[in-house]
Amino acid sequence: GESVGLHLPTLSVQEGDNSIINCAYSNSASDYFIWYKQESGKGPQFIIDIRSNMDKRQGQRVTVLLNKTVKHLSLQIAATQPGDSAVYFCADKDSGYSTLTFGKGTMLLVSP
Amino acid sequence: DAEITQSPRHKITETGRQVTLACHQTWNHNNMFWYRQDLGHGLRLIHYSYGVHDTNKGEVSDGYSVSRSNTEDLPLTLESAASSQTSVYFCASSDVGRGASDNEQFFGPGTRLTVL
Numbered sequence: 378g379e380s381v382g383l384h385l386p387t388l389s390v391q392e393g394d395n396s397i398i399n400c401a402y403s404n405s406a407s408d409y410f411i412w413y414k415q416e417s418g419k420g421p422q423f424i425i426d427i428r429s430n431m432d433k434r435q436g437q438r439v440t441v442l443l444n445k446t447v448k449h450l451s452l453q454i455a456a457t458q459p460g461d462s463a464v465y466f467c468a469d470k471d472s473g474y475s476t477l478t479f480g481k482g483t484m485l486l487v488s489p
Numbered sequence: 490d491a492e493i494t495q496s497p498r499h500k501i502t503e504t505g506r507q508v509t510l511a512c513h514q515t516w517n518h519n520n521m522f523w524y525r526q527d528l529g530h531g532l533r534l535i536h537y538s539y540g541v542h543d544t545n546k547g548e549v550s551d552g553y554s555v556s557r558s559n560t561e562d563l564p565l566t567l568e569s570a571a572s573s574q575t576s577v578y579f580c581a582s583s584d585v586g587r588g589a590s591d592n593e594q595f596f597g598p599g600t601r602l603t604v605l
Binding site: 385409411418419420421422423426466470475476477478479480481482 | 520522524528529530531532533534537539547579581583585591592593594595596597598599
């Protein structure tokens with residue numbers, strides 16, 4: 378049978394809706410939190426980052442929220458478009474290091 | 490335009506063979522990374538390098554090695570391929586870390602490796 382652990386969490390939305398993708402992290406020492414987007418058949422691509430001393434940062438159509446109290450990170454995408462369909466990964470980085478630790482990813486499916 | 494390339498894009502090999510995956514970047518980045526991606530595990534760091542002649546082990550380094558003889562290339566070698574190493578491999582590079590400057594890693598297109 379199939380293992381639940383092998384399935385990516387999936388968020389299905391309609392075009393034009395706002396999407397919220399969530400991520401829990403465990404490393405309290407992380408200095409930066411970053412979101413990446415991976416389209417099918419391609420490598421991940423940087424979207425936006427936020428430093429640990431901030432709780433909100435906005436980009437173009439995207440907003441990242443950081444709640445250090447509960448170790449939670451979210452990516453909000455406004456007016457979601459079919460081109461936003463992809464797997465989204467959160468990652469964190471310790472201060473002083475250049476390596477990233479990635480989460481397992483969330484698949485976003487946008488239907489027209 | 491600067492880019493990062495990987496070769497081959499697809500590779501099928503047999504258990505026990507040595508395999509080398511190539512990664513070449515023209516960003517002139519000091520930092521280079523190798524990841525493997527498996528469903529249910531996301532991206533896991535294999536090895537990384539902060540500059541020429543520097544190499545470091547990542548989370549899942551057993552059975553893999555890298556060498557950095559110049560800025561542009563970080564080849565990944567599987568010494569004796571195992572079926573558990575069937576995966577998609579991504580190479581990435583980033584600028585030298587100064588705060589947030591190395592948060593953005595630039596990824597190659599990936600190599601799909603199958604070990605039979």
